[in-house]
Each structure stands twice: as structure tokens, then as C-alpha cells.
Amino acid sequence: MHNSQDVKVPFGPQHPALKEPEGFLITLRGEKITASSVKIGYNHRGIEKACEERTYIQDLYLIERVCGICSHSHATAFVQAVEEIAGLEVPKRALYIRSLIGELERIHSHLLWLGVAGHEIGFDTLLMYTWRDREVVMDILALLTGNRVNYGMNTIGGVRRDITPAQAKEVLKAVDILEERTKYYIKIATQETTIIERLSGVGVLSKKDALKLGAVGPTARASGVARDVRKDDPYAAYGELDFKVITAETCDVYGRTVVRVLELMEAYKIIRQIIKNMPEGPIAVRAPRKIPAGEAVSRYEAPRGEDFHYVRSNGTEKPDRVKVRAPTLANVQAVSKMLEDRYLADMPIVIAAIDPCFSCTDRSIIIKNSGSKNSKTIPWEVLHIQSIEWYKERRGIDFSGLNRKYAKGFKI
Amino acid sequence: MIQQFFAILVFPGVAFLFVFSLAAEFIDRKLCARLQNRLGPPWFQPLADFIKLLGKENIVPCDADVRIFKFMPVMALAASCASFLYIPLWQAKAPHSFDGDVIVVLYLLTIPTLTYFLGGWYSRSVYSMIGAIRSLTQLFAYEVPLFMSILASAMLANSWNLSEIAQFYLQHPGYWVFNFIGFCIALISLLGKLEKTPFDIPEAETEIVAGSFTEYSGKLLAFFRLSLDVEMVVGASLLAAVFFPFGIGLQPVTGFILYIAKVLAIVAMISVLRTLLARLRLDQMITLCWKYFAPIAFLQVVINLILKGVFLK
Numbered sequence: 001m002h003n004s005q006d007v008k009v010p011f012g013p014q015h016p017a018l019k020e021p022e023g024f025l026i027t028l029r030g031e032k033i034t035a036s037s038v039k040i041g042y043n044h045r046g047i048e049k050a051c052e053e054r055t056y057i058q059d060l061y062l063i064e065r066v067c068g069i070c071s072h073s074h075a076t077a078f079v080q081a082v083e084e085i086a087g088l089e090v091p092k093r094a095l096y097i098r099s100l101i102g103e104l105e106r107i108h109s110h111l112l113w114l115g116v117a118g119h120e121i122g123f124d125t126l127l128m129y130t131w132r133d134r135e136v137v138m139d140i141l142a143l144l145t146g147n148r149v150n151y152g153m154n155t156i157g158g159v160r161r162d163i164t165p166a167q168a169k170e171v172l173k174a175v176d177i178l179e180e181r182t183k184y185y186i187k188i189a190t191q192e193t194t195i196i197e198r199l200s201g202v203g204v205l206s207k208k209d210a211l212k213l214g215a216v217g218p219t220a221r222a223s224g225v226a227r228d229v230r231k232d233d234p235y236a237a238y239g240e241l242d243f244k245v246i247t248a249e250t251c252d253v254y255g256r257t258v259v260r261v262l263e264l265m266e267a268y269k270i271i272r273q274i275i276k277n278m279p280e281g282p283i284a285v286r287a288p289r290k291i292p293a294g295e296a297v298s299r300y301e302a303p304r305g306e307d308f309h310y311v312r313s314n315g316t317e318k319p320d321r322v323k324v325r326a327p328t329l330a331n332v333q334a335v336s337k338m339l340e341d342r343y344l345a346d347m348p349i350v351i352a353a354i355d356p357c358f359s360c361t362d363r364s365i366i367i368k369n370s371g372s373k374n375s376k377t378i379p380w381e382v383l384h385i386q387s388i389e390w391y392k393e394r395r396g397i398d399f400s401g402l403n404r405k406y407a408k409g410f411k412i
Numbered sequence: 413m414i415q416q417f418f419a420i421l422v423f424p425g426v427a428f429l430f431v432f433s434l435a436a437e438f439i440d441r442k443l444c445a446r447l448q449n450r451l452g453p454p455w456f457q458p459l460a461d462f463i464k465l466l467g468k469e470n471i472v473p474c475d476a477d478v479r480i481f482k483f484m485p486v487m488a489l490a491a492s493c494a495s496f497l498y499i500p501l502w503q504a505k506a507p508h509s510f511d512g513d514v515i516v517v518l519y520l521l522t523i524p525t526l527t528y529f530l531g532g533w534y535s536r537s538v539y540s541m542i543g544a545i546r547s548l549t550q551l552f553a554y555e556v557p558l559f560m561s562i563l564a565s566a567m568l569a570n571s572w573n574l575s576e577i578a579q580f581y582l583q584h585p586g587y588w589v590f591n592f593i594g595f596c597i598a599l600i601s602l603l604g605k606l607e608k609t610p611f612d613i614p615e616a617e618t619e620i621v622a623g624s625f626t627e628y629s630g631k632l633l634a635f636f637r638l639s640l641d642v643e644m645v646v647g648a649s650l651l652a653a654v655f656f657p658f659g660i661g662l663q664p665v666t667g668f669i670l671y672i673a674k675v676l677a678i679v680a681m682i683s684v685l686r687t688l689l690a691r692l693r694l695d696q697m698i699t700l701c702w703k704y705f706a707p708i709a710f711l712q713v714v715i716n717l718i719l720k721g722v723f724l725k
Contacts, residue, residue, distance in 0.1 A: 125688070129448070197693075
């Protein structure tokens with residue numbers, strides 16, 4: 001132990017409060033947090049690099065797997081960028097269907113969050129109830145797309161499945177059930193004493209700090225920043241839909257809870273409008289296999305905040321560069337600020353309040369000239385060859401046939 | 413002699429207590445699960461958990477004090493079992509009752525919390541140490557309201573003997589109604605003693621893993637968990653004897669059934685409370701106990717003193 005009164009508590013990479021590996025190191029004096037640091041990078045999967053090795057259509061399914069919860073968000077953000085480069089005019093019906101799936105996804109993500117938040121403050125009953133009701137929306141998503149989480153709904157130039165009138169009726173029925181349940185949760189969240197005690201005044205992020213640290217999504221909106229890509233830079237069908245941007249002025253975890261539950265109500269409103277106003281017509285246009293050279297940036301309001309994709313093409317069937325900035329990266333900076341002068345007991349809920357998704361946000365860091373004798377920079381080609389040789393020697397699997405470009409580099 | 417051994421070891425002693433505590437844990441878990449819209453465990457789950465843990469390897473951390481680490485679970489179990497002997501269950505007189513046993517029972521019920529502290533502290537892991545400090549801090553908060561509410565009832569009965577307290581309320585049936593405030597305070601304090609939501613701060617899973625028990629495994633963990641269950645039954649029996657003494661001193665079978673019903677009703681109240689509430693923070697818990705529960709418990713003392721002065725002259 002340390003000589004001073006301060007105790008350093010590792011909070012992760014493996015910890016019951018965290019669903020993904022990420023590290024927080026907090027310094028405690030008694031129950032009070034005096035310092036905290038965030039360390040990400042435990043879950044880097046190299047998806048951006050892998051995208052450069054695959055065609056646009058393959059990338060679409062890979063990008064969808066950036067996040068388990070906001071899979072449609074990432075896929076739509078990517079596909080919007082590619083369509084912009086290719087100059088494709090997406091049919092209206094496809095845009096409406098994209099918005100519909102996007103809103104259903106928001107419902108499932110916010111209900112999930114409400115349960116997680118309940119669990120973090122030791123209120124498991126809320127977790128069990130919300131996750132039960134989340135099944136309703138999961139079933140609807142499975143009905144519409146065939147899958148519960150990775151929907152595979154998007155394709156370049158439109159969507160892959162149409163929505164029949166019978167399905168639309170099912171969606172409306174489910175929305176009615178969910179709306180009733182959500183009203184009950186709004187009542188719980190705003191009236192239950194222990195919940196209010198645990199949430200209000202916790203993890204305060206002032207409007208100034210929210211703007212300075214670049215918070216996005218519900219985290220920013222709960223600090224009074226009316227920032228919503230759906231309104232600021234309408235994509236898909238949002239330009240034609242009527243909805244409110246929910247904000248709260250309390251700037252704390254309680255505000256973030258209220259914003260999310262009220263956003264659920266907005267989502268129901270949006271879905272009803274989409275079903276009512278959905279235009280007839282084709283659901284996709286034909287897209288070329290090779291995308292002309294160019295670059296594009298695409299923004300999407302994921303349940304957790306603004307999702308940002310950058311795609312650069314070089315005229316071939318594979319992208320030259322794909323860049324993903326998941327909303328958690330924008331929000332994670334604010335966590336240290338929120339934890340200032342709080343208690344250890346507030347740590348889980350403050351982290352959970354930004355609705356973190358660390359594997360989406362994870363990236364590798366290149367440190368040049370770190371000073372160590374062993375440090376060296378390895379070019380991509382050499383690393384690729386090394387990995388193939390590693391598998392050949394240790395596992396007896398030969399991957400060399402997969403990529404002829406590097407074949408000449410192998411020692412055979 | 414043999415009869416005495418039977419009374420201590422089998423019925424209504426240790427063996428009965430173990431079976432009843434596992435049953436009470438099942439009721440608690442099942443009820444909680446049903447209230448949360450879950451299926452819940454089958455009836456033998458607590459026993460199965462216990463047996464499974466007994467078969468697992470004991471891991472003692474390198475830095476831990478081995479003797480204290482291994483001794484504390486046994487101590488916790490022994491203390492909570494011992495206090496059971498002084499509580500009148502359905503007999504008119506508890507097997508080992510003597511004057512002043514209410515103090516001894518309260519004292520023995522404090523020991524398990526101290527063992528959680530010592531066991532956690534000597535585990536030498538950060539989570540265990542924070543959990544240990546938390547359980548001790550919590551002890552100072554809930555212990556005073558609990559003592560005051562139980563002693564207030566003893567004051568009215570003019571006795572420090574649990575069996576005599578029960579007899580007093582049986583003979584003066586109108587009076588136990590007045591102890592209702594005391595019962596509420598004692599029930600809530602019992603939640604703190606059993607480290608159940610909203611007072612499960614010392615083992616808050618999402619903050620400090622499992623608190624004092626983080627480093628415990630195998631048989632030692634099994635004994636700790638059993639001691640928590642036993643504590644629940646003993647605590648509920650204590651509340652039942654002090655606040656709801658009806659049924660004590662009846663014929664064995666009716667009295668026994670009434671006793672089981674009373675204890676299970678108190679366990680059910682605990683499950684309902686822990687389903688309904690979120691976990692409080694340590695500072696909120698201490699404020700709650702000292703600012704509200706202690707004065708309310710004191711109010712109970714005052715009420716009982718007035719009752720005693722006016723009616724029981």
C-alpha cells in the first residue's frame with residue numbers, strides 16, 4: 001500500500017460495472033475521488049484498416065459490426081458517405097425505411113441504457129423491467145429485418161427489404177405497448193425517491209464544459225446544448241418529420257436520464273409519422289461496383305450522439321481510407337470532469353451516463369520515438385507478412401494464398 | 413445431557429437453523445425474482461450453491477493474514493448461531509435464557525459485521541479493504557437505531573430477558589401495537605445488518621466487486637454466505653419475538669407453524685424492500701440513520717416511557 005492516505009483503485013479493464021474492457025484508475029481519499037484517468041485501447045479491432053482490404057459491399061457488413069447496439073447508425077453513416085461520393089439519388093421510400101429502423105434502434109438502445117443505469121445504482125428491478133420491454137422492440141426489429149441486432153438493412157443506394165402493410169401494423173401495435181410502458185418509466189424516474197437521490201447533482205457537466213469538451217448526444221443535450229444532427233443537418237427522412245430536440249437544464253445524470261426517456265416518447269411520435277407518410281416507390285437504385293474517386297464526410301445521430309464517418313475512394317472497388325468516430329470518443333473526455341469531487345459510489349453511474357461503447361471508440365495509438373531501444377516502426381506490408389508466417393509456424397495454417405499482392409514477400 | 417446436546421445441535425439448534433436459513437434464502441430469492449418478473453431459482457438452489465462452494469478450492473491471497481482470513485468465516489457463523497439459543501421461538505422460555513440476554517443477542521449479532529470487516533481488511537486487496545471500511549462505517553450508522561428500538565420495547569416490558577419480554581406482551585396484548593414505529597426502524601436497520609439493498613453498500617457489486625468477500629472462495633465463502641443467511645433468520649426471529657410475540661408458548665405444532673410464518677413474513681418484507689429501492693450512497697445512508705432513524709427510535713423510547721409511567725404503575 002501507499003504511505004499517504006490516498007488509495008489507488010483500478011476500475012477495469014475487468015470490472016463488474018464495465019461491460020467492455022477499458023481502464024479507469026481513480027485515486028481515493030476516503031470515499032472521495034481526488035483524481036481519475038481514463039485509459040482506452042484494450043479492445044482495438046482494426047476495423048478501419050480491415051475496411052481498406054474489402055470491397056464497399058463487404059465493408060458495409062463489417063462497419064455494421066463496429067457496435068452491437070448502434071449497428072444501423074454506423075452502417076447508415078458509412079453508406080451515406082459512399083452514396084455522396086458516387087452521386088447516387090436514394091429513393092424516398094428507402095430513406096423513410098432507414099429512419100424507421102434508426103428510431104427503432106434508438107428505442108432499443110435507450111431502454112437498454114435505462115436498465116444498465118438501474119443496475120449501476122443497485123436497482124435491479126428497473127433492469128429486469130426495461131429489458132423485458134426491450135424484447136418487444138427487438139422482436140419488431142427481427143420481424144422487419146430478420147435480425148435482432150445487426151440488421152443488414154442498408155445497401156449502397158437504398159435498403160434491402162421493403163416494409164409490408166402487415167409489418168407496419170405490427171410496428172404500430174408494438175409502439176402502443178412501448179409508449180404505455182415508457183410513461184410508467186418516466187413516472188418511476190421522476191418520482192422514485194432513491195433514484196432521484198442517487199442521480200440528481202451527480203456527474204455535473206456545465207453547459208460551458210459540455211461545449212468546450214465537445215460532448216454530443218444526450219450527454220450534451222442534458223447540459224442544455226440543443227445539439228442533434230437530425231435537426232442540425234437532416235439526413236434520411238428527418239427533414240420532413242416533426243419532432244422536438246429534448247434538452248434538460250440540470251446538467252447531471254438525472255438530466256441525462258430524463259432526456260433519454262423523453263427521447264423515447266419522441267421516437268414513438270417519429271415512427272407513427274414515418275408509417276403514416278411513407279411514400280410508395282422503389283427501395284433501392286443500382287450502385288456501381290467501382291466508386292469514383294472522391295471523399296465524403298457523413299454525420300448521423302446515433303442513440304449515443306453524433307456518429308461521424310469519413311470515406312475516401314480512389315476509383316477502385318475498395319475504399320482508400322475509412323475513418324469512424326464513434327460518439328463515445330467525444331463524450332469520454334467529459335467523464336474526468338464529471339467525476340471531480342464525487343464519491344466512489346457515483347463512479348459507475350457517471351461512466352454509464354454517457355452510455356459508453358468502448359469497443360466502438362477504441363483506436364490504436366502510434367508513439368514514434370518513444371525513447372526505448374526496442375521501439376521501431378513496422379510498415380504494414382512487413383507486419384502482414386509476419387502475421388502470416390506466425391500462423392504458419394505456430395498454428396500450421398497457411399494464409400499466404402489469400403493475398404497475392406504480398407505473396408512475393410514470403411520466404412517459402 | 414443427550415437431550416441438551418440434541419437441542420443445541422439438531423432441533424431447534426444448529427441443524428434446524430441451517431435448513432431454515434437456506435429455506436429463507438430461497439424464499440427471499442424466489443420472491444425477489446417473481447417481483448422482478450423473473451423465474452427465480454428452484455427450491456434446492458441455496459443448498460446446491462452451498463455444496464458446490466464446499467467442493468471448490470480455497471484460495472488465500474499472498475498478502476493476506478492467513479489465520480485471520482481463515483478464521484473469520486467460522487467466527488461469523490458461530491456468533492450468529494450462538495445468538496439463536498437465547499431467542500424464544502415458540503417455547504415459553506428460550507433454552508438458555510437468562511437475565512440480560514437481549515444485550516447478549518444484540519452483541520452476538522454485531523460480531524458477524526466485525527468479522528466481515530476483519531476478513532476484508534486482512535485480505536489486503538483494495539476492493540476488500542474499501543468494502544471492509546464501508547461495513548464498519550455502516551455498522552455505526554444502523555446499530556444505534558436498532559438497539560434503541562429493541563431496547564425501547566424491553567423498557568416497556570421492564571425486563572432485559574427476551575423470554576420475559578415476550579411473556580409480558582402476551583399478557584398485555586394491547587401494548588405491542590405501540591411498538592410499531594420501533595418495528596419499522598428495526599426492520600430497516602436489519603437490512604443494513606444483512607447488507608441488503610438499499611444498504612448493500614459494503615458489497616456494491618458495480619463499485620467494489622464483492623466488497624469484503626472479493627478474495628474469498630470455496631469453503632470460506634460458503635461459510636460467510638451461510639452466516640449471512642443464518643443472520644437473516646436470527647434477526648427475523650429476534651424481531652418476531654420482540655415485536656410479534658403471539659404464538660409463543662402455544663402447543664409445539666401450532667406454535668412452530670406460527671413461528672415459521674412470522675419469520676417468513678419478515679423475510680418477505682425484506683425482499684419487497686430490496687426489490688423496491690435503489691442502493692443508497694454511504695453518506696446518504698449515514699445521514700438517513702442519524703438524522704431520521706435515530707430520532708424516530710428515540711421517539712419510540714419516549715412513547716414507551718410515557719406508557720410505562722401512565723398505565724403500568
